[in-house]
Amino acid sequence: MTIYDKIKRTLQELGVSDAQGVEALFAELRKTAEQERAELVSRGAPDQPQRERFCKALRDRWLARKGGFLSQVDQNWLKPAGKELKPAVGRQFNELRRSSSGLEFEKLIEAMPLEPEVAKQMELPLASDSSRAAPRDLTLPGLHRPLGSIHPVTRMQREIEEIFLRLGFRIESGPEIESTYYNFDALNIPESHPSRDDWDTLYIDAKTVLRTHTSPVQIRAMEKYGAPLYIIIPGKCYRHDNPDSTHSPMFHQIEGLAIDEDITFADLKGTLDFFAKMLFGEKVRTRFQPSFFPFTEPSGEVAVSCFVCDGQGCRVCKESGWIELMGCGMVHPQVLRNGGIDPDKYSGWAFGLGVDRFAMVRHDINDIQLFFQGDVRFLEQF
Ligand code: DAH
Secondary structure, rough: OOOOHHOOHHHHHHHOOOOOHHHHHHHHHHHHHHHHHHHHHHHOOOOHHHHHHHHHHHHHHOOOOOOOOOHHHHHHHHHHOOOOOOHHHHHHHHHHHHOOHHHHHHHHOOOOOHHHHHHHHHOOOOOOOOOOOOOOOOOOOOOOOOOOOOOOHHHHHHHHHHHHHHHHOOEEOOOOOOEEHHHHEEEEEOOOOOHHOOOOOOOEEOEEEOOOOHHHHHHHHHHHHHHOOOEEEEEEEEOOOOOOOOOOOOEEEEEEEEEEEEOOHHHHHHHHHHHHHHHHHHOOOOEEEEEEEEEEEEEEEEEOOOOOOOOOOOOOOOOOOOOEEEEEEEEEEHHHOOOOOOOOOOOEEEEEEEEHHHHHHHHHOOOHHHHHHOOOOHHHHO
């Protein structure tokens, strides 16, 4: 007869008639409690909610007022015990109830080890006597692992890429550590030329820089693929800028480049207008203003009518009604030549935009630093 059966009977039914017999019964009971507890520990339970549920189940089994093992002992052993045995039973019973080695399941389970070994054991069937082992409860909640999300700058980048991919462009990339030849010379920015100063360059040595823009990949791609060429080039760029709310020494650009026969400024305007409408909504208008870049001729700055206030003036467009999007222009014939493409046969357009700035405008974020500080409270919002 197991102890679980014994607690359903009176001492008289069990034939226990002296203090020694009582002691032996309680010893058996204590041993069983300890075994159950040890078994629970060996099963392990790696996460807190699961541990709490196991712990509660065990406590209920033993300590529940109605039907718990101890209340059965009270009902069947203590209450009906004869005068001579009652003091012995009472003493043993109280000891068991208070006993620190006996029934402090809760404390013990809290201290349960969480090593991977234990977690692994969880996957195995119980090694001990299967008739007594409770079946594993498959309805217990699983482990909750918090999910990350895509960084807002990455998300912006992908959104822009998507639009150009649909137009038949391909994605190209190039090195972040770049030669002065690709970063400057091949883009029509000779060493002596003052426009080199427009890029606050981080030099590694006299001929090597951290690329200040994604434009050098224009040349690399022309060399690699020749014409016709339709690519966008997303990537990190670096400049010797002090970090503030609009500057970061590392930032992201996307370069666009289209080279083919008979490419005109109208193609550039049409493509960028389509792009702006896809990104900001059908309603927006684009504005092209003349500008200067050494690698494009003519060059332009593109702005889009504010998608928040529709050009009325608001915080996002700084009351101007317009949001500056990018620099662009027709690829300079010398740049085509530097890339090994014949400017008499081919022409092209190019643009360069700041992805971080796009993400700031899109989400009304006023400090670029927030993107790179890794503060979960900020990143969780996206
Ligand atoms: N590379 C320029 C910059 O970083 C941006 C740019 C302007 C790229 C005009 C272009 C372009 O391709 O045509 O400031």
